[in-house]
Amino acid sequence: MLEDEHGHRPTGPNRREVLRSAAVAGAGVAVGALSVTPVFGGGSGLAGSNGRPEPDAASPQFTLAIMPDTQFLYWGSQNSINPAPLEESFRYVIGSDDNIVFLAHLGDLTQDGGATSFEAVGRTFDLLDAHGVGYSVLAGNHDVTGDDTRGSTPYLRVMGPRRFRRSKTFAGADAGGYNTAHIFRAGGREWLLLALDWRMSDQGVAWADRFLTDHPRLPAILTTHDLVDSPYDDNVYPYESGDPENNAVLSRYGRQVWDQLIAGHDQIFLTINGHHWPPARTRRRNAAGNDVHLHLTNYQNRYFGGAAMLRLYHFDLARDVIDVETLAPYFLAQEPARRSPLAAQHLRLTTPVDRFSVPIDFARRFHGFDPVPVRPARPADQLVVPGTLAYWRFDNGGVTGGPVQLGQTVRDLSGRGNDLTVVAVAGAAADALTWSSDHHPDQPAHACLRFAGGRDPLRGAYLTTGDEAPLNAETFDRGYTIEAFLKIPLDWDEDDNAWMPLLTRRGRSGDAGKSGPNADPRDPLAGLNISSNGREPQFNFYPRNQSGPTTNWGHGLVEDTWWHVAVVNDGRRTVMYVEGSPVLDNPSTRSVGIASLGLPWLFGGHEYAGVVDNVFHGWIGDVRIVNRALPPDQFMPAK
Template identity: 65%
Template sequence: MSIHGDTPSQESTGHSRRGFLRNAALAGAGAATVGTGASVLGGTPAFAADAAKSGKTGTWRPDPTALQFTLAVMPDTQFLYWGSQDSVNRTPQEESFRYIIDNSGNPDNNIVFMAHLGDMTQDADPLSFKQVDKAFALLDAHGAAYSVLAGNHDVSGDDSRGDTPYLQTMGPQRFKRSKTFAGSDPTGYNTAHIFQAAGHSWLVLAMDWRTTDQGFAWANDVIKAHPKMPVILTTHDLVYSNYDDNVFPYESGDPENNAVLSGYGETVWDKLINDNDQIFLTLNGHYWPPARTTKKNAAGNDVHMHITNYQNRYFGGGGMIRLYHFDLTRNTIDVETINPWILAQDPESRTELAAEHARITGPVDNFSMPIDFEKRFSSFIPVPVRPARPAARELVKGTMAYWRFDGQGAPGTALTAGQTIHDLSGKGNDLTVVTMPGTAADALTWSADHHPDQPAHASLKFVGGRNPLHGTYLTTGAKAPLNAETFKSGYTIETFVMMPLDWDAGNNGWAAILSRRGSAGDAGKHGKNTDPNEPLVQFAISNNGREPQFNHYPLNDTYPTTNWGHGLVELKWWHLAVVNDGRYTKLYVEGAPVVDNPNRESIGLTSLGLPWLVGGHESAGAVDIVFHGNVGDIRIVNRALSTKEFLTHK
């Protein structure tokens, strides 16, 4: 096994050259001061006056509310700063800083924070830090949010070392104007930062490369002081890669599990990470090649641990940055690695070696991490449960029928044939339970499962199918007013549905959540796409794709209009709505219109005066399949509702 970088046990190597990178309910806010303890040692703030004079840099303006945001990470830049050898080149790092600032206001990136992972210099020389100061002044001049920490080439010993050129230049005094700086420990080598993103507060701990017990105690106190903030831990040495990068691109075996805790990393894990469930992501440099792993903490939750370091690559990495694109809508972090310095060059003028390093696309450099943020953070940010709402609140103007399934039976108990579920609209469209011959007694049961935004915290669990035909469904009475309703002026039909894992396309496909009896042929319907045996209205789930379909025969034509949605995954609740404004019909899934909403005039719903079925579907006048899955509240209104009026409304 080849391990690059300094060995895990090494406290200080001097400065010799080494061999050659997915609800606003989260509590806590702003940059609440953690406290600096003892005064910061030595030095004065060094904001270079000549920073950002080129006029090529934009404005720092991230959107703190957008559900997509980016954390930029910059690993070891030491080979750009070797002042004692008169070998300094700020240009690559400054170009990355410009990219970070410019893309803070780009909604596709929305960079909200930048974390440097240490080894800012090669030799820890004051001349090197003087140049580092000038580079970082570009971030300071634009109010950019960032953190830094010391690596073993910046300092020696542990965080009790006292004054150093690093501390004089990059210590807490540098952040006195920062809106995200939350404080430091008494030594000044360990700092805390709080940034705002996705409507939440996020805590970044930037820890020294060798932290003493007092530093760990301080970090634990910071986390305890912000008990509802997710924490990103940055440090220089934590995990190292368990493979070699002699082959390019990386051939690392398992790209999701190729990093191991170093000797010092074991200490950090034991003293800080393991018992703090808020820490969900750790980032370190120091070693190469890049790698990552996931480790379970004491609470049994994942901690994602990543090395990012490209100092062994062309131009010492050239100020390479790693971009962590958080997407709280998709529950994913998309990661990419780029070199803004090379990307800023004219493509025609790039050398072949530079072009090769403009973007690093190996499996450990460019990847996606699925992470259910709500679930992962639930131990310290309990997910607020939306309370059930009374039926009276949902009886909007024009409600013709409203069926819900709460307060009528204990979860898991069966409904029996002939049992009644009342129409809460008061219109008299009550439902009666009907059981197919040979059906098990528990084919229809009360359930406490429900969509999180559903008014009633209950549903019906149907266990039905076609091979053989079995199941229990519900029907309106023969004289129910809803049977004759044609909805000439428009309508809205809403329901909630969830399919179980054992849902089968052959046995359960095309089963209806809601349908209207009476066949198309009996109603005189004919023409393209017409099946004379199918019901006049069917709100169903298709076969292989589990796609919601609303197929209906309007009053103004002889053939059907069909609205199709996208595939719905199992074990997830979905809100479905069909809205007709008197002319056109649209299907919505979770409040979003689907792609296949025909631009075809479709007035009303044809009726033969026959009942509606919940969970049943007929062909040629006889029930041929019963639904399989859970169905929540169902509401039918005789006018078009806006999405803000849906049952999921806030």
Template identity: 65%
Template structure:
């Protein structure tokens, strides 16, 4: 009895939830939720308790599709053990760092025959969840009921109807029929809504569901239903593979009804999950608002032991803007690996492209239509001028309109009050517009503006800014430490050959003229330079300190283009640490480094000097810049 197959701006969102700055869980080099070791669980029945972390930015929704062959009471075939194992897994993995299961949804076909004896066994098994106060939902499939939700009383409704959920805090309510239910769960500091819809929903059922969504206008919605999409590939042999794992399903005739009546005009619905058909697959459709809706089918009833109570785990990560998906059989994973049979070895984890994958998902952008993004307000200079600030430059205020050129008559004032103002300088022959004012900025930047540099070295062109010849900053030696901070964005047209080793902030003066020599010394390079290096777009801070004749250099990982980054270099009087987005980079030398050598020459913002002559100009955006004469802690950075 098989089903018919068918033929061929993030951080402000987190801040609004009160969670900015919470640490992310490492999920592996490939960005997919890491597999746990296949070791036996000798604890037997769960003694754990349901205790998910509702504030963590990483959480999991567990999905259980068609378990029908485990409950075939009319054939005297009842085998609850696989489902019991999955329920234990759900309970024991609530609140754990790698899973944090906050909700479980069953996709229907709970039984094979809709027999009273089948549902008596189902009722007993689901009491495992009830006793642990697990938040979960169940819906009816075509093997549980017939007709639409106006069918009246059934063994399914008697066992799994809304009365079962009335003690749950997550239960919102049901429609008049009792076959359509609504649930909420708390995750990532906010509530989410899940609808569990009947096998065939009537007009009244759809009207109820639309009203539930309307009554919760700011909640993201997951829609579960037994049938919406079906696979467009596959045969009777597994494992299944697809040429296009991201587009291998199609909406069915009834699924089109669900789309038209419920999904397309409700922008809050971002993910739908259904069983019924196999093999698993997915497709993405645009709703009326022009946003993606991800429609997934997951079903393993045709696999070993009717799927063995398999779980599809949707790992939401709001810091990484990713949903990682994996498929496991807790029933098999509980067993001693040495005692598993051949099929159990094969079926413990499903790892084909349709069963284990990652979905990039910009939560802030996708939900912005019903959860408006509250951008962080600009902060005045007085909020940023910490004790010891020697220079602070920002590019908002009364300069000029965005996209207009920076001119020689305009000054960028040093808001620290120390007189280190910046003025325009250009490579000969550079056309106007090579340096412009911009309103683009890092979301956590105090000033909501930046400078857009269009520079390069092959051929040399561009404009930059410089301190005056007698600026106090020129002679500062930073003997007790320093912190240099700024914000940068590298454009998509950045080219390693033309823009590599481009300067962010440079202290003029050749190292050789400052008496520097020894290992890694280039006598023509400047005494201090903060820049992005060749093809990898890494942060590099190369500095000739007062304490020795050779430089110390901090190197970072690569910084992707078209994204704002906060950069910081902190010296505590002896050692220098570089940070990107308040995270220390890998290559921070332990070499003693006291102060910064000075020849009393100017500082350049966006310009680089070699052998006394300009040889490169920055290409991209530079935001606020602050220089402090002491080491700051990350919680004192301009992003805080």
């Protein structure tokens, strides 16, 4: 049996709440589901009142909507029921373009827990039911008394499990009906949300424990009414509350929930509760050593009882972050000229406790209970697509960390004979070029070469095609795709490693008759390089159809991260892609083929004025050259 913060069995509200009437608390009659005809307005974004939101379950960007204590809107014993703010928040959820996949209420739906209040609450929630919105509710201390063995109450009769019998997201409830589980699909996977009573009994804890155990691979969000509290007072402006990322503490009851349920279930990565105020948050390490983010959000002490404010958790799995914002749809829907001064102040809350970001490496955080399968290496013949002119990979070399020997041959797995041979700069160290098992997660071969090169002074080792390699004479008049995996080290230095090369076509442009605008007669005929200050991928080349060069530029590449870069020409125009995404600086200039003097290609080396002047510093994985334009879904990572 869980206790309250004073160590007693819970029988009512805590010290921060207004005591309710015992007579009202005991009243109530059964209330069935009531039908309503929703009326939309205020820019809901729906085409009509019968429109149903259709969240994109595959998108890596989605939103979880949280609604804390709305009790002051429903106080039937005082003849004070004002559903308009809650209705407007529901309209916002229904019509939002934020890809809202689920809404969770944090309890204290009413001020008095009475039948009249819950009848009104039920009518308002019918709006969500009518539009198929997935949501959860839970009981707060103003909705019920005692723990989750309390039996029938107006809350249970109106907002209990019976309400969710047609919901696609409802996954189950405990025997008493006060603890429920909900599973929604978002970001291409399923997520579990537990909506737990404000005071769980031992049976309630056991039920939640079993549900988590029975769904071991689902990342879980735990919602309840009381878990963490804010240690600073209401009159302290949030900027003055210390560290806004660590300004919450477990309540007495919250410590029991942590010890008995949260700490031992690594699935639970986020908890959200109301009850206390002002808003606050903190992190705690669970038994597995992973962070659990614990958030308190509650605005009942703000103007208009909080006006059914929404806390929006914008998940972005692509950026590994949750961006959090707080807004009041009821005030936003009002005409600006008609808003009261206090309404205008509460449209959006932007203090550090109301608007913030939570960085989470989701794959790493979930690895312990739902590891992302490591993509296996793929055989070379799967990558030798029609038109492949060269394919180099490094999984048949020496041991990781071992040197690649001078003169060693790396075979061209396309079968075209464009083998590479290792060449060292004079005086190169033994470890100037080494084998490595490091690789891009979507790289076909789980291996690469580690280059310890530089230009000031020139040092390192690189590779080159032979003098008679067919690739040397290829002009690519019908198009091409050049792909490479690379990683830039943390010790990359602008002075020493600027313009470091992945791939270079030898031959001075002046000797090929190139003398147009921006032409440098000493330039090589083509080069895929990493630029100077911004570590941007650059492809500078001399097409056969023009006298000057064409240059494609990517954005700055973060160090110590694997990247896939592709340059694609369809016989008319050249486009660079980074991680399968077209970059901004892709000139519209018509560019046909690549000029050639029949000279070798350098792999990891660059020449200027016919002399090697720079060697790559970092890791290079698989490289493939195809004599036609490939779409991104046929690039090496997608194969």
